[in-house]
Amino acid sequence: MNFPIIGVVGGGQLARMMAPAATALGFDLRVLAEGADACAVPAVARAVVGDYTDLPTLSAFAADVDVLTFDHEHVPAEHLRSLAAAGVNVQPSPEALIHAQDKLVMRAAVERLGLPNPRWAAVAGTAELVDFGKAIGWPVVLKTPRGGYDGKGVRIIADAEEALAAADWFTGGPLLAEEKVPFSRELSALVARTPGGTAVPWPVVHSIQVDGVCDEVIAPAQDLDPSVAAAAQAAALRIAAELGVTGVMAVELFETPGRGEGFLINELAMRPHNSGHWTMDGSVTGQFEQHLRAVLDLPLGATDVLGDVVVMKNYLGGANEDLFSSYALALAAEPAAKIHAYGKAVRPGRKIGHVNVVGRSAADLPRVRRSAEHAAAILRDGTDSQKENS
Numbered sequence: 001m002n003f004p005i006i007g008v009v010g011g012g013q014l015a016r017m018m019a020p021a022a023t024a025l026g027f028d029l030r031v032l033a034e035g036a037d038a039c040a041v042p043a044v045a046r047a048v049v050g051d052y053t054d055l056p057t058l059s060a061f062a063a064d065v066d067v068l069t070f071d072h073e074h075v076p077a078e079h080l081r082s083l084a085a086a087g088v089n090v091q092p093s094p095e096a097l098i099h100a101q102d103k104l105v106m107r108a109a110v111e112r113l114g115l116p117n118p119r120w121a122a123v124a125g126t127a128e129l130v131d132f133g134k135a136i137g138w139p140v141v142l143k144t145p146r147g148g149y150d151g152k153g154v155r156i157i158a159d160a161e162e163a164l165a166a167a168d169w170f171t172g173g174p175l176l177a178e179e180k181v182p183f184s185r186e187l188s189a190l191v192a193r194t195p196g197g198t199a200v201p202w203p204v205v206h207s208i209q210v211d212g213v214c215d216e217v218i219a220p221a222q223d224l225d226p227s228v229a230a231a232a233q234a235a236a237l238r239i240a241a242e243l244g245v246t247g248v249m250a251v252e253l254f255e256t257p258g259r260g261e262g263f264l265i266n267e268l269a270m271r272p273h274n275s276g277h278w279t280m281d282g283s284v285t286g287q288f289e290q291h292l293r294a295v296l297d298l299p300l301g302a303t304d305v306l307g308d309v310v311v312m313k314n315y316l317g318g319a320n321e322d323l324f325s326s327y328a329l330a331l332a333a334e335p336a337a338k339i340h341a342y343g344k345a346v347r348p349g350r351k352i353g354h355v356n357v358v359g360r361s362a363a364d365l366p367r368v369r370r371s372a373e374h375a376a377a378i379l380r381d382g383t384d385s386q387k388e389n390s
Helices: 013-025 055-062 075-086 093-102 103-112 126-136 160-164 226-245 287-295 323-333 361-381 385-389
Strands: 007-008 026-034 044-048 069-070 120-123 139-144 154-157 175-179 185-193 197-201 205-210 214-219 248-255 264-271 308-318 338-341 351-359
Touching: 007 055, 007 351, 013 287, 026 055, 026 308, 044 175, 055 075, 069 287, 075 120, 093 103, 093 226, 093 264, 093 385, 103 175, 103 226, 103 264, 120 338, 126 139, 126 160, 126 175, 185 226, 185 287, 197 226, 197 248, 197 323, 214 361, 226 264, 248 287, 308 361, 323 361
Parallel strands: 007 026, 007 069, 026 044
Antiparallel strands: 120 175, 139 154, 139 175, 185 197, 185 205, 185 248, 205 214, 214 308, 248 264, 308 351, 338 351
């Protein structure tokens, strides 16, 4: 047999969830993990523990794989360029991935493509931040261009006084300042693209954030103007094509009725994404299988929704430290719920898994949301409060 070997840099939950898809297709999935306790390590046949910021470590890991892809976007761009120059099949390429690694590069690219951007500027110090705020109006959003996720590296600046107090953030290069967008809800447009240029979208979804962390996803986004949905999908497909993206990409959006095309682009992620976890049980082809097919330049799978509505609910670390002890309660209470656990130690506020529930019709959405929330609450708390209160 001559099945491909796929190397994944990063041993987190995304690499872990690629493993079942790789196994089903017969692919050999290997991970370069940050530590022996990384959650993807037990899910794959071969894991190497090493530092992804060290070029010799990356080179040794990549030497035996057919394609190199990623669980996260934090690998130094110069290392990826070195690997590509040495003949490693890096997907997505360093030239594409930089747009997910650096928010200033991303903003400039979106502007160059003429797609809907919030007002923004690169600011090199507090004086420039004050000037930006005065020009567009307070409050503004200050972001570190690199390394931020799940609300980290983001600061709301209310006025000039707070801007001057943010001097401790300016420790290196310029930061990204953006207008604080008034939006009706957050959306996500997920697409996949092959190196050969074939690309497919999933339906645009409604992504609900709590404290900067994705809490719930409703697929498709309900009551979304069809023209806005089509424009959002078209924008995501154009970004993927123009930037040469391969694999799965999520374009996070602000819905802005009455402004532009009805949305503004927030951020990009060039890998499977939390807003796409619903596809594991709610789409003909889940995002993890699609990502593997895409980076190998295989034909992409159908992205039809199974049922009329799907809800994904994250569960974070809470009172229940023994997650498996709550399985019997959760599975009995919500037999239609599909539970996914990331194999992580429980810590308060840490993303440790998600629940998917598929509904037969849009009218079923309230029940589907209650079902997903109920199962997630049992897993988080270790008790069934609904049953106790009945």
